[in-house]
Amino acid sequence: MTDLTRFTAAQLAAMLGAQEVSSQEVTRAHLDRIAEVDDDIHAFLFVDAERALDTALQIDNRRSAGETLHPLAGVPVAVKDVFCYTGTPTTCASKILQGWYPPYNATVVQRLLDAGMVILGKTNMDEFAMGSSTENSAFGPTRNPWDLTRIPGGSGGGSAASLAGFEAPLAIGSDTGGSIRQPAAVTGTVGTKPTYGGSSRYGLIAMASSLDTPGPCARNVLDAALLHAVISGYDPQDSTSINAAPADVVTAARSSDVRGMKIGIVKELSGEGYSEGVEARFNEAVELLASAGAEVIEVSCPHFPAALGAYYLIMPSEVSSNLARFDAMRYGLRVGDDQVNSAEQVMRLTRDAGLGAEVKRRIILGTYALSSGYYDAYYGSAQKVRTLIIQDFAQAFSQVDVLVSPTTPTTAFPLGERLDDPMAMYMADLCTIPSNLAGNCAASFPAGLAPDDGLPVGIQVMAPVMCDDRLYRVGSALERLLEASWGSPLLAQLDKEQR
Amino acid sequence: MALTNADVAKLADLARIQLTDEELASMASQLDVILDAVASVSEVAKADVAPTSHALDLTNVFREDVVKPSLPIQEVLAMAPAVEDDRFRVPRILGEES
Numbered sequence: 001m002t003d004l005t006r007f008t009a010a011q012l013a014a015m016l017g018a019q020e021v022s023s024q025e026v027t028r029a030h031l032d033r034i035a036e037v038d039d040d041i042h043a044f045l046f047v048d049a050e051r052a053l054d055t056a057l058q059i060d061n062r063r064s065a066g067e068t069l070h071p072l073a074g075v076p077v078a079v080k081d082v083f084c085y086t087g088t089p090t091t092c093a094s095k096i097l098q099g100w101y102p103p104y105n106a107t108v109v110q111r112l113l114d115a116g117m118v119i120l121g122k123t124n125m126d127e128f129a130m131g132s133s134t135e136n137s138a139f140g141p142t143r144n145p146w147d148l149t150r151i152p153g154g155s156g157g158g159s160a161a162s163l164a165g166f167e168a169p170l171a172i173g174s175d176t177g178g179s180i181r182q183p184a185a186v187t188g189t190v191g192t193k194p195t196y197g198g199s200s201r202y203g204l205i206a207m208a209s210s211l212d213t214p215g216p217c218a219r220n221v222l223d224a225a226l227l228h229a230v231i232s233g234y235d236p237q238d239s240t241s242i243n244a245a246p247a248d249v250v251t252a253a254r255s256s257d258v259r260g261m262k263i264g265i266v267k268e269l270s271g272e273g274y275s276e277g278v279e280a281r282f283n284e285a286v287e288l289l290a291s292a293g294a295e296v297i298e299v300s301c302p303h304f305p306a307a308l309g310a311y312y313l314i315m316p317s318e319v320s321s322n323l324a325r326f327d328a329m330r331y332g333l334r335v336g337d338d339q340v341n342s343a344e345q346v347m348r349l350t351r352d353a354g355l356g357a358e359v360k361r362r363i364i365l366g367t368y369a370l371s372s373g374y375y376d377a378y379y380g381s382a383q384k385v386r387t388l389i390i391q392d393f394a395q396a397f398s399q400v401d402v403l404v405s406p407t408t409p410t411t412a413f414p415l416g417e418r419l420d421d422p423m424a425m426y427m428a429d430l431c432t433i434p435s436n437l438a439g440n441c442a443a444s445f446p447a448g449l450a451p452d453d454g455l456p457v458g459i460q461v462m463a464p465v466m467c468d469d470r471l472y473r474v475g476s477a478l479e480r481l482l483e484a485s486w487g488s489p490l491l492a493q494l495d496k497e498q499r
Numbered sequence: 500m501a502l503t504n505a506d507v508a509k510l511a512d513l514a515r516i517q518l519t520d521e522e523l524a525s526m527a528s529q530l531d532v533i534l535d536a537v538a539s540v541s542e543v544a545k546a547d548v549a550p551t552s553h554a555l556d557l558t559n560v561f562r563e564d565v566v567k568p569s570l571p572i573q574e575v576l577a578m579a580p581a582v583e584d585d586r587f588r589v590p591r592i593l594g595e596e597s
Contacts, residue, residue: 103574196554210553239560240553309537320514327515329589334580343590348517360516364507365530367514381541383550388543390551422529423536439554465554 004029005166006495009075009223012169016074019063023056023074027118030076034120034167042142043152043162045081047121048088052076055118062116072226073116078168080159081122082129083214084203085109088119092205093137094127096326096333096354106203107235108172108214115230120168123158127356128323129179129207131155132428135419136358143415144187146455146494150412153183153428159217160187164491170227171217176207177311178408178432180215181444185407185458188446188490190224190475191217193432195465196439197242200235208318209240211311211436219491221445221475225253228468244466252469256476259293263474264400268304269431275410277450281457282406285447288481289404289474299399301392303385304434310385311433312426313369313378320366323359326351361422390438397464402474405431407444407458435462443471445478446490456490502527502534 004026007015015021031049038044059074079085082092084102091097105113112119126136134142134157144152145164152161159171160183173180175193184191192215199214206212216227228249235241265286270279290296328334328350329343336349355363369378396403408428418425435442444458459478463470483489504520507527511518518526572585581588 100578103570103578236562240555240557242555303543306540306543309540312533312537313540324515328580330580330587331578332580337581337590339590341590342594343592344515346590347515348512351515352517352519352522355516357522360511360518360522361526361529361533363514363516364510364526365533367510368502368530368534371510371513377541378537380550381544382537383552384544384548385540386551386554387548390554423532426533426536437554 005033007169008220009072009169009218009226012075013071016063017071023059023118024053026074027052027056027076030120030168037165038167040143040148041145041161041165041167042140043123043158043165043167044078044121045091045093045124045139045158046088048119051087052118052120059116059118070115072230074118075170076118076120076168077112077227078120078123078159078162078171079109079112080125080156080171080173082125082174082205083109083172084205085119085122088122090122090205092128093125093139094354094356094359095138096350098333100332102203104203107200107237108231109203111231112172117230123156123162123171125158126155127359128205129155129174129176130319130358130362132178132182132425133418134158135415136356138356141415144412146187147412150414150455151186153186153412155179156183156217160184160189160191163187163189163217163219164494166495169219170223172231173215173217174204175213175215175436176211177315177436178429180217181432181442181458181460182408182428184217184444186412186456188456188494189217189219190221190443190445191215192224192228192443192468192471193435193441194228194232194468195242195441197240198246198441198466198468199232200238200241202235202237206322208315209322210318211315213436220489221472221479222253224443225249225472242466247467247469249469249472252472253476255473256480258289258474258477261294261402261473262400263289263294263296264299264396264403265296266304266403266405267298267300268302269405273409273427274406275450275452277452278406278410278457280451281447282459285459285478285482286404289478292477292481297400299396299403301396301434303388303392306385307389307434307437308426308430310382310389311429311437313382314386314437316362316366317369317379318366319362320370323363326354386437389434393434393438393440401463402470403462405460407431407460411450411453411455411457431460440465441468441471443475445475446482448482448486448490502530
């Protein structure tokens with residue numbers, strides 16, 4: 001039989017539904033693949049093999065008993081280690097949560113389980129989702145399957161690499177400033193940040209609550225839409241959840257029709273700092289969309305250049321507040337509790353021992369931005385810039401249906417290159433941050449390999465709040481056109497190299 | 500503006516993080532670089548712009564006042580660093596030994 005790890009999730013779902021293959025076979029194939037390649041890639045922090053096979057067995061039994069199941073029942077999925085899942089360690093790739101088992105499931109995880117999906121394990125990430133390379137994991141970096149000396153993006157590098165490495169057909173990520181989209185771009189995969197409030201944050205361990213958004217990661221556009229549909233929708237457990245029916249992303253992903261759509265190129269997201277290879281592939285993708293009947297115009301978002309600065313004040317401010325919960329009192333690591341040290345001393349010692357350099361940097365930066373005397377100049381100004389970014393989007397979306405830009409200014413950089421240069425690392429999120437500040441939806445789709453270094457390039461599509469279907473209309477059209485020119489999906493080229 | 504090691508030590512103290520001297524020194528210079536890069540927000544943000552704290556226009560989301568079961572106490576305490584009599588056991592919080 002053809003290797004089951006090479007099928008799309010949609011194909012696996014069809015084969016499972018027709019009982020041509022069992023979930024146990026599909027699950028075992030992926031667990032075997034993980035055992036084969038994950039020593040090199042390190043996409044997973046924890047592989048839940050026994051429970052995955054047990055779930056698969058139950059699904060197979062229910063299906064053969066004639067029960068009507070969710071179309072994705074029995075399809076495996078990997079979950080970023082920032083989501084609570086009972087029975088698995090949930091660490092956020094931090095020593096402060098090493099060995100912690102959550103007492104409840106995140107809503108996103110519960111929806112995967114309710115659909116009968118098989119959770120393979122927990123994927124690696126930058127500690128508490130802070131980073132753009134997965135090098136800030138306390139448990140070692142993930143490597144990019146396209147080139148093991150390069151970063152897989154971050155913070156969700158584990159989820160993206162598990163897809164590119166054919167270890168999982170689907171994965172879940174979370175996106176605060178680009179943590180789903182930037183890893184998707186540099187691994188040649190698809191990643192969507194849904195509309196803020198469109199997918200529940202309940203059980204997603206918070207980094208910056210006004211920005212964090214769970215979303216789907218996949219190898220193709222339809223698979224991403226199928227997973228998007230499973231995890232999105234109103235959740236009363238999340239007070240910022242939008243109580244309205246989500247857009248029909250699956251129908252949009254099947255349409256691949258952009259005739260008559262107006263597409264705006266964001267003028268401010270190009271030029272200096274963008275590699276030639278990225279710009280070449282981006283321009284080619286936009287031309288293809290125009291040839292398929294979309295109307296392409298240039299749009300100005302004059303305040304976008306200030307977005308990075310606003311983000312690196314708002315996000316750390318929220319981080320400094322959210323991460324105060326790691327106080328060594330109720331869960332996680334406790335250091336220095338010798339019956340003499342006070343609670344405050346134990347807190348200080350624990351947080352120094354348990355948190356990594358980037359996490360400390362952001363907590364202290366946020367503490368500074370919120371401190372009296374600096375609040376107006378920093379946090380207050382950043383909040384005003386946020387208003388201006390939202391106004392830029394509103395103005396742009398009054399002219400066009402979607403906006404496009406490169407997802408990230410460069411292709412995957414070598415491991416270690418930006419570790420000691422925080423600002424260089426932060427630049428990787430230049431194009432993705434505006435949509436987090438404004439709360440609109442955005443996705444990254446493969447645009448091909450950069451001609452200069454042969455590494456994947458992503459194109460970002462941004463759409464208005466609750467118009468997530470537009471992302472998939474554009475993505476599916478682009479995928480159809482590009483795959484016709486490549487002769488195969490992009491990842492098939494990586495697969496050929498690996499064999 | 501330049502942050503001194505003493506400034507960073509004060510901030511770390513407020514954030515309840517004990518930093519080593521080495522950490523203090525590298526953190527001060529890195530924070531300076533970051534603050535330089537983000538300082539432009541105050542030039543862009545004019546006085547007449549209203550601040551946005553949140554992308555969604557939501558206020559006071561309430562649910563029905565219905566009692567729901569809490570998480571099982573044993574499961575919650577199972578992951579605590581120290582437990583005594585169904586409670587979290589914490590280090591001393593007062594200045595003097597009780």
